[in-house]
Amino acid sequence: MADIYRALADPTRRAVLDELYERDRQTLFELCGRLAMKHGVASSRQAVSQHIAVLEEAGLVRAEREGRYRFHTIDTAPLREIAERWPARGRKDGQT
Amino acid sequence: MADIYRALADPTRRAVLDELYERDRQTLFELCGRLAMKHGVASSRQAVSQHIAVLEEAGLVRAEREGRYRFHTIDTAPLREIAERWPARGRKDGQT
């Protein structure tokens, strides 16, 4: 399982997570279109594909094939590692 | 305020945060020594200094000068942005 922090380092990859968080089970083409429309991301299909590969290696995105389509789904579970590594300490407002 | 995600992307910077999380108000020299001892980080003083600069720009580390010393302190507040951006949804175990 690859580096989750490095996966989050790129703004385009974060936009992919944003988009998948809004709507799960999107194909690569759907993602490209919606990224361009709603997130101002003008990346090519190949670029987005490579970003998705990084997110998959980090466990943040899962994909399942159906025919010639590949549907992508976000998995926020690995993000908990971050909050658990440096938890907010001893403040009245700190929760997780 | 610079990119918090990019600041977390480097393993040495994460080790700095780990070390400051254990013990606040460390100088650059203290950090270098403790990183080498306890975290297996063999970075030079200048390298660590540059990493700290990145962490400061991201708001994750604050520093206050006293004489010829500069004491560094961790600030975990910016990390909440991550948990709040992709909160765990609708699972029985998800909290923040």
Next chain:
DNA sequence: TTGACATGCAAGTGGAAGCTTGCGTATTGT
């Protein structure tokens, strides 16, 4: 089967990131 569609792979390129190197500045102890 054939063409169109959705995706996969892999080499090459430009630029940013991390590190080193060398010198400079400010503070402290004797």
Next chain:
DNA sequence: ACAATACGCAAGCTTCCACTTGCATGTCAA
């Protein structure tokens, strides 16, 4: 004052990263 300490600045180098480009694979409809 003078040396030692702690840190700062900036140029140069090397490596990695994101993107492109071109072609290949697999699936579906007619």
